[in-house]
Amino acid sequence: MGIPIISPSATLLSAAGLVIVLAIFKFRNRRTLPYPPGPPGEFLIGHLRVIPFEDSPTAYLNWGREYKSDVLYFNTLRQPIIVLNSVKACVDLLDKRGANYADRPRFVLLELLGWGMTLTWLRWSPKMQQHRKMLQSPFAKSKVSVYQSLQMKETHRLVKGMMKSPLEWELELRRFAIAVVANVSYGVDINTVDHQWVDLSDAAGYATSHAGAPGGTIVDRFPPVRYLPDWLPGLRALKYAHDNKSAIVNMHEIPYQGALREMEEGVTNPSFIHNLLEKYRSNEKEGLPNDFTLADIKGSAAAIIIAGSETTMTTLVVFILMMMCNPEVQKKAQVEIDAAIGSDRLPEFEDIEGLTYLNYIRLENCTLVTTWNTPSKLERRRNVFAMHRDPDVYSNPYDFSPDRYIPKSEGGLGEAFPVGNFGFGRRVCPGQYLANNTVSMVMATMLSTLNIDWPVGPSGKPTPFEPGWSKIGQYHPLEFQCTMEPRSEKAKDLVYKSI
Numbered sequence: 001m002g003i004p005i006i007s008p009s010a011t012l013l014s015a016a017g018l019v020i021v022l023a024i025f026k027f028r029n030r031r032t033l034p035y036p037p038g039p040p041g042e043f044l045i046g047h048l049r050v051i052p053f054e055d056s057p058t059a060y061l062n063w064g065r066e067y068k069s070d071v072l073y074f075n076t077l078r079q080p081i082i083v084l085n086s087v088k089a090c091v092d093l094l095d096k097r098g099a100n101y102a103d104r105p106r107f108v109l110l111e112l113l114g115w116g117m118t119l120t121w122l123r124w125s126p127k128m129q130q131h132r133k134m135l136q137s138p139f140a141k142s143k144v145s146v147y148q149s150l151q152m153k154e155t156h157r158l159v160k161g162m163m164k165s166p167l168e169w170e171l172e173l174r175r176f177a178i179a180v181v182a183n184v185s186y187g188v189d190i191n192t193v194d195h196q197w198v199d200l201s202d203a204a205g206y207a208t209s210h211a212g213a214p215g216g217t218i219v220d221r222f223p224p225v226r227y228l229p230d231w232l233p234g235l236r237a238l239k240y241a242h243d244n245k246s247a248i249v250n251m252h253e254i255p256y257q258g259a260l261r262e263m264e265e266g267v268t269n270p271s272f273i274h275n276l277l278e279k280y281r282s283n284e285k286e287g288l289p290n291d292f293t294l295a296d297i298k299g300s301a302a303a304i305i306i307a308g309s310e311t312t313m314t315t316l317v318v319f320i321l322m323m324m325c326n327p328e329v330q331k332k333a334q335v336e337i338d339a340a341i342g343s344d345r346l347p348e349f350e351d352i353e354g355l356t357y358l359n360y361i362r363l364e365n366c367t368l369v370t371t372w373n374t375p376s377k378l379e380r381r382r383n384v385f386a387m388h389r390d391p392d393v394y395s396n397p398y399d400f401s402p403d404r405y406i407p408k409s410e411g412g413l414g415e416a417f418p419v420g421n422f423g424f425g426r427r428v429c430p431g432q433y434l435a436n437n438t439v440s441m442v443m444a445t446m447l448s449t450l451n452i453d454w455p456v457g458p459s460g461k462p463t464p465f466e467p468g469w470s471k472i473g474q475y476h477p478l479e480f481q482c483t484m485e486p487r488s489e490k491a492k493d494l495v496y497k498s499i
């Protein structure tokens, strides 16, 4: 048998085919505009190993300075990432051209974990817009005052708990952060630190935050992998989802089934879920179509807990740490509160607006809670950390200095208020007004009634230490101890009698 001969026409066809394939590949990779600058990546994997696992905000900040650009480009395994280091870049891209950046990739792993119907993870779609409408309307700026009495009651409970068990302040805070959103969303009263829902929410938060980078696991990159047996090598993420799903399912089902039971028993309350379930049932009774399904109701109510508890908790932990580390700031706020409110009553919501220095503290505190946005289709990371460390905007960007916001007319520096802590554009946090009210009330009540100090050391005196921060993912302080003591017997009495 002779050697097979490839005819010239076949060779030509093959060559033409190769040219077409290369042309398509080149076309698909064609850059219509040059990418923003950034450090060089590696062959195939791009910046996967270049972006540090720990403290990436500082690395992005430094690259921004090195490449003299507030917009940087990276890619990991061909997934493009745009990092926005300045408020201007965020406003230009996320606010003004928000429609381009409101979509998200499909988070298959999170769906497998049970977060399928949660706004945070929904792609830009009629379903997502419906969930935003459901969640935006009850928490609009003009409506959040209805939650004020709840926020006051829970704050008093929190401070009383801190006075009774100062060593357990963190546990009290955890209960508090869940209690506000649990009451708002389900009308459930979480009145003790060992309430079942505290564990429920913790377990769901833990399972979610340890699932790996959203959209970054093998199951997200190759969705059919979800149908393979999870014991196969390399499918640790899939096994993780199967093993941990129950935590998220419980977080949805237990509160939801409780609300359904209450409805059957004729128990009503003005919570988010009761309002929606009542509307759903009444439409059904009258034969009217429902805009949303029961699964939508269940998912959006759970979204309030998962999006609203950990964020509030972290913000307040940072506040306590900052008050401990900056006694002069604490004292200044106490002087302001005492002058405005006196010592015969506890702060009320009407007082908050007039507490200018307290508001500066809240704003300065925000700059230390570095929240990343959820990845969009073209992942863009707004680097809130860098925005607030910009030496062109802030004179001493690494200091905790609420005084920086004192207007020039009052002899201060009049530096710009920080923005972006709640995101930008069409996916901005719908809970921001509720959250700000919660945080302000806690700050005012704690400062009015407690002194926060370093923990007592072996010498029997308050002993300063260097606080630690976890800089993997979002920054948050490592566990720390502090002293919390009532400012006076009168303050203690006021708190104890308030609830």
Ligand code: HEM
Pocket: 119, 120, 121, 132, 135, 139, 181, 303, 304, 305, 307, 308, 309, 311, 312, 315, 369, 371, 372, 373, 374, 421, 422, 423, 424, 426, 427, 428, 429, 430, 431, 432, 434, 435, 436, 439
């Ligand atoms: C201090 C507390 C809070 C902080 C710092 C915070 C911050 C954020 C941030 C940064 C985002 C992402 C925005 C983006 O992807 O661009 C977000 C989204 C979200 N937040 Fe908040 N949040 C807080 C409290 C709350 C509360 C109390 C609620 C509930 C009422 C809530 C509900 C949500 C929801 C549902 C989303 C998803 C929005 C979407 O994907 O369209 N948050 N939040």
